[in-house]
Amino acid sequence: MPKQKVYVTRARVPTAIELLQTLFDVEVWSENTPPPKDVLIEKASISDAIMTEVDDLIDEEILESGKGKLKIIANRAVGYNNIDVEAATARNVTITNTPGILAEACADMTFALILSIARKVTFGDRAIRNGKWTVFDQSPYLGTDVYGKKLGIIGLGDIGEKVIKRSIGFEMDVFYHSRTAKAEIEEKYRITRLGFEDILSTCDYISLHVPLSPETEKMISSRELALMREDSFLINMSRGPTVDLDDLHAALESGQIAGAAIDVTDPEPVPMDHPIVHNENIVITPHIGSASKATFTAMGVAAAKNIVAALQDKQIPSPVN
Ligand code: NAP
Ligand code: GLV
Numbered sequence: 365m366p367k368q369k370v371y372v373t374r375a376r377v378p379t380a381i382e383l384l385q386t387l388f389d390v391e392v393w394s395e396n397t398p399p400p401k402d403v404l405i406e407k408a409s410i411s412d413a414i415m416t417e418v419d420d421l422i423d424e425e426i427l428e429s430g431k432g433k434l435k436i437i438a439n440r441a442v443g444y445n446n447i448d449v450e451a452a453t454a455r456n457v458t459i460t461n462t463p464g465i466l467a468e469a470c471a472d473m474t475f476a477l478i479l480s481i482a483r484k485v486t487f488g489d490r491a492i493r494n495g496k497w498t499v500f501d502q503s504p505y506l507g508t509d510v511y512g513k514k515l516g517i518i519g520l521g522d523i524g525e526k527v528i529k530r531s532i533g534f535e536m537d538v539f540y541h542s543r544t545a546k547a548e549i550e551e552k553y554r555i556t557r558l559g560f561e562d563i564l565s566t567c568d569y570i571s572l573h574v575p576l577s578p579e580t581e582k583m584i585s586s587r588e589l590a591l592m593r594e595d596s597f598l599i600n601m602s603r604g605p606t607v608d609l610d611d612l613h614a615a616l617e618s619g620q621i622a623g624a625a626i627d628v629t630d631p632e633p634v635p636m637d638h639p640i641v642h643n644e645n646i647v648i649t650p651h652i653g654s655a656s657k658a659t660f661t662a663m664g665v666a667a668a669k670n671i672v673a674a675l676q677d678k679q680i681p682s683p684v685n
Contacts, residue, residue, distance in 0.1 A: 368412040368675050373399055373420050377440070377664025380415070384668050388413075388675065405429045412436075413671040418443060418651075419632070424451040431455045436674035438667040442466055442522070442654075443603060444684055445576040453685045460670035460682050462663045463522060466654035471526030473653045474601045477625035478569055480647045481597055483507040487644060508568075508595070508622065510534050516558070516567030518583075519574030519602065520546050523653075527571060528553050539563050564591040569599060576603035584608065589615040597623045601653050604630030613640040627653045 367389040408430030436458045517524040520540040538555040574580040585608040625647040
């Protein structure tokens with residue numbers, strides 16, 4: 365019997381690819397950019413499984429091409445807004461993600477962003493590299509305390525909870541906003557649920573951890589930025605489109621907020637001619653929230669294991685539909 369076919373859209377996680385190769389006929393897209401849509405349409409029609417990255421856009425047309433043959437698309441990510449899940453469900457294609465293994469890494473990175481923007485870490489580093497540190501004078505580098513401040517988490521799930529754990533060491537007061545109350549977490553960490561607008565106007569650091577959805581797209585635009593305090597900071601560890609980049613730039617320029625630190629932008633990569641890239645009160649990282657070496661590999665292996673289970677008719681570890 366011919367082996368089942370698996371298409372992998374990037375050669376990024378060798379351990380995961382090797383695992384798949386022990387069982388299946390595996391083809392890997394060798395370029396570092398996403399396969400073009402016509403390639404995905406063709407591969408969907410001949411593959412039993414596809415392993416994707418967050419910047420592979422899987423729409424209805426691609427899923428229709430896989431109808432009847434394609435059993436699973438395993439996203440190497442916890443977020444899956446790049447895939448039309450409804451269209452997949454209608455065609456009996458299982459979509460999987462990689463929950464439970466990247467939250468600690470993302471929470472570490474969230475604190476890296478908070479500390480970088482608050483204590484001018486990248487600003488100071490840039491100053492040195494640009495030859496501006498010519499006299500011992502801390503005045504241009506005075507930052508804001510993180511210790512003892514108010515942290516507001518918007519979207520309290522797996523990552524948000526791990527951020528709370530870290531905030532304990534900084535003795536922060538934590539507030540959160542999610543659509544549903546999280547009674548257990550409230551009790552465990554003594555945190556307080558607030559309405560969306562109240563959290564914006566109350567906290568020193570506002571950290572976004574929501575999935576991208578029609579509800580969360582541009583959830584932070586000029587109206588919301590205007591509700592934030594002038595000494596507050598916005599952190600985005602979710603998806604780029606949750607924040608309107610032009611509005612954020614305007615808020616930074618006008619001093620409406622003190623600063624921002626964002627791991628995600630819309631679009632990605634951030635265009636180098638966008639003026640926000642040249643603002644001194646923002647830290648921008650290239651969507652690397654989960655990107656520790658260990659977590660990067662673990663996510664690939666988790667995606668591969670979802671494929672193995674689906675193609676062997678076993679219980680799939682992390683389906684989202
Ligand atoms: P999660 O466990 O599903 O948590 C997300 C939380 O957001 C849920 O508890 C949900 O609570 C809340 N939420 C959903 N819609 C909301 C809304 N409209 N308003 C307020 N809260 C809302 O997901 P996670 O693992 O923490 O990951 C969160 C997101 O982070 C992912 O979806 C992904 O987009 C992003 N991410 C980014 C990186 C990176 O590298 N930057 C890495 C990993 C993940 P309710 O249902 O109660 O509202
Ligand atoms: C990364 O962005 C993820 O969603 O895992």
